[in-house]
Amino acid sequence: MLMIGNGRLVTRDAEQPFFENGAVVIDGTTVKKVGDLETLKKEFPDAEFVDAKGGVIMPAFINTHEHIYSAMARGLSINGYDPKGFLDILDGMWWTIDRHLTNEQTRQSARVTYMDCIKNGVTTVFDHHASFGEIKDSLFAIEDAAKEFGLRTCLCYEISDRDGMDKARESVMENARWIRHALADDTDMIAGMMGMHAQFTISDETMDLAAANKPEEVGYHIHVAEGIEDLHDCLKKYGKRIVDRLMDKNILGSKTLLGHCIYVNPHEMELIKETDTMVVHNPESNMGNACGCPPTMEIVHRGILTGLGTDGYTQDILESYKVANVLHKHHLCDANAAWGEVPQMLF
Numbered sequence: 093m094l095m096i097g098n099g100r101l102v103t104r105d106a107e108q109p110f111f112e113n114g115a116v117v118i119d120g121t122t123v124k125k126v127g128d129l130e131t132l133k134k135e136f137p138d139a140e141f142v143d144a145k146g147g148v149i150m151p152a153f154i155n156t157h158e159h160i161y162s163a164m165a166r167g168l169s170i171n172g173y174d175p176k177g178f179l180d181i182l183d184g185m186w187w188t189i190d191r192h193l194t195n196e197q198t199r200q201s202a203r204v205t206y207m208d209c210i211k212n213g214v215t216t217v218f219d220h221h222a223s224f225g226e227i228k229d230s231l232f233a234i235e236d237a238a239k240e241f242g243l244r245t246c247l248c249y250e251i252s253d254r255d256g257m258d259k260a261r262e263s264v265m266e267n268a269r270w271i272r273h274a275l276a277d278d279t280d281m282i283a284g285m286m287g288m289h290a291q292f293t294i295s296d297e298t299m300d301l302a303a304a305n306k307p308e309e310v311g312y313h314i315h316v317a318e319g320i321e322d323l324h325d326c327l328k329k330y331g332k333r334i335v336d337r338l339m340d341k342n343i344l345g346s347k348t349l350l351g352h353c354i355y356v357n358p359h360e361m362e363l364i365k366e367t368d369t370m371v372v373h374n375p376e377s378n379m380g381n382a383c384g385c386p387p388t389m390e391i392v393h394r395g396i397l398t399g400l401g402t403d404g405y406t407q408d409i410l411e412s413y414k415v416a417n418v419l420h421k422h423h424l425c426d427a428n429a430a431w432g433e434v435p436q437m438l439f
Contacts, residue, residue, distance in 0.1 A: 157401025
């Protein structure tokens with residue numbers, strides 16, 4: 093194994109730890125200096141050489157909650173759009189857009205998104221798609237772009253009753269077809285989940301249909317408590333909090349992603365922890381929608397696996413890292429907050 097130490101190329105070959113002239117020690121393994129760059133290139137003439145041009149070569153980033161279809165919103169102005177709250181933003185902007193999207197527009201949205209992802213060092217994307225203008229084969233249209241640009245992608249379709257039960261059922265079936273397709277693929281480049289919008293737009297009937305068509309190998313990807321309206325709806329309709337409803341519907345689990353989790357309490361966090369469910373924080377989107385700041389630091393401190401997402405707001409995950417860092421300092425009035433937690437989420 094070749095490594096760099098103090099500007100020189102090194103290889104590890106022994107058992108006793110040692111540190112000399114900037115040589116690197118990994119997990120107590122001895123690292124032996126073997127020569128400068130030109131010497132090593134002569135010794136291994138057939139080896140691949142990559143010039144980092146003064147940069148750092150490192151693993152790429154993962155965006156754990158993205159909305160590829162939102163690429164169509166760049167520069168868009170909708171007549172009469174004057175939101176007074178989160179529900180107005182959803183219906184006036186995002187649902188208006190996705191009700192008109194075709195598969196070709198979805199494909200081009202994916203191309204734009206993936207190009208920006210590459211520019212920002214993101215090579216794995218968990219996308220949560222909606223295009224109620226054309227549901228069937230929409231996830232396969234995204235796959236076309238993912239293959240074109242070579243990005244690893246986990247896709248799902250946003251199940252919702254908001255446009256009627258026929259489209260809700262079609263959404264479930266699009267997820268099911270995509271998941272079967274991804275499970276049969278052996279490239280390790282695509283995966284699928286059972287996608288859901290948010291519980292306030294999903295009836296028990298639709299949740300049961302999704303469960304009946306979800307292979308055991310995969311989990312759910314769902315928005316949770318992004319707006320206070322979602323919580324109020326669940327309390328009014330079902331007499332319980334959102335995470336409790338998801339628990340009762342067997343949606344929580346180690347393969348499930350919960351996006352946002354702004355309005356969750358300690359009891360719900362405990363359920364998330366006990367079921368080994370994952371959470372995704374989307375700082376810029378939460379701020380832009382004026383939804384509030386989630387208790388992300390407490391979620392992380394409880395040992396809940398938490399990722400960082402952009403929610404379609406940007407493809408620059410480092411920008412989200414910087415915003416999350418200052419958001420939680422501001423929210424908690426603690427200049428020491430988030431220094432360690434946000435990098436943990438990013439990596």
